[in-house]
Amino acid sequence: GNSVTQMEGPVTLSEEAFLTINCTYTATGYPSLFWYVQYPGEGLQLLLKATKADDKGSNKGFEATYRKETTSFHLEKGSVQVSDSAVYFCALLYSSASKIIFGSGTRLSIRP
Amino acid sequence: GAGVSQSPRYKVAKRGQDVALRCDPISGHVSLFWYQQALGQGPEFLTYFQNEAQLDKSGLPSDRFFAERPEGSVSTLKIQRTQQEDSAVYLCASNPTPGEETQYFGPGTRLLVL
Numbered sequence: 121g122n123s124v125t126q127m128e129g130p131v132t133l134s135e136e137a138f139l140t141i142n143c144t145y146t147a148t149g150y151p152s153l154f155w156y157v158q159y160p161g162e163g164l165q166l167l168l169k170a171t172k173a174d175d176k177g178s179n180k181g182f183e184a185t186y187r188k189e190t191t192s193f194h195l196e197k198g199s200v201q202v203s204d205s206a207v208y209f210c211a212l213l214y215s216s217a218s219k220i221i222f223g224s225g226t227r228l229s230i231r232p
Numbered sequence: 233g234a235g236v237s238q239s240p241r242y243k244v245a246k247r248g249q250d251v252a253l254r255c256d257p258i259s260g261h262v263s264l265f266w267y268q269q270a271l272g273q274g275p276e277f278l279t280y281f282q283n284e285a286q287l288d289k290s291g292l293p294s295d296r297f298f299a300e301r302p303e304g305s306v307s308t309l310k311i312q313r314t315q316q317e318d319s320a321v322y323l324c325a326s327n328p329t330p331g332e333e334t335q336y337f338g339p340g341t342r343l344l345v346l
């Protein structure tokens with residue numbers, strides 16, 4: 121079946137460090153891929169998305185590239201800030217099915 | 233504008249009680265989704281409405297779970313005879329049209345069954 125596997129947390133980094141959170145997926149066909157973020161006390165928010173192979177999604181300094189050959193969608197940021205501390209979820213969606221399939225989440229903590 | 237709202241934000245129930253969780257989607261949004269998020273896990277799909285029609289309920293874990301959206305706006309997720317394993321955060325999401333990929337999530341209702 122369709123599934124998403126992401127790097128287990130927690131991940132703790134110092135401010136201005138480089139971030140990578142790995143995500144791989146298993147799917148038939150061509151899903152759209154997403155990163156959602158959940159800040160403390162807030163609801164899930166879409167961070168970025170990519171809808172086809174080789175697309176790069178970007179937002180707030182975060183980037184992820186849809187790699188069909190490696191079935192991956194790794195999240196990266198060049199210089200993290202304390203305000204990036206949150207739980208990050210990788211996810212996929214088939215438009216026809218409408219439901220989003222989420223990974224288990226990666227908690228990120230940034231030290232000042 | 234107003235986002236998706238959910239109530240109550242927190243609910244404590246004794247095992248065996250019935251609970252009702254409410255979702256107010258963004259005004260005018262056609263599609264509405266319910267997800268269940270267990271502690272330390274990602275959300276898992278429960279059910280999907282397009283207007284008042286429940287088009288997919290494949291994720292409902294048992295017949296104790298029931299969802300409705302009678303007028304195509306507000307939705308209620310009802311859990312009968314709650315069990316401890318029902319303890320989770322219940323998330324509601326909406327989007328403006330079928331096929332729109334971005335779902336807008338509410339803050340969730342945290343349910344604790346004792």
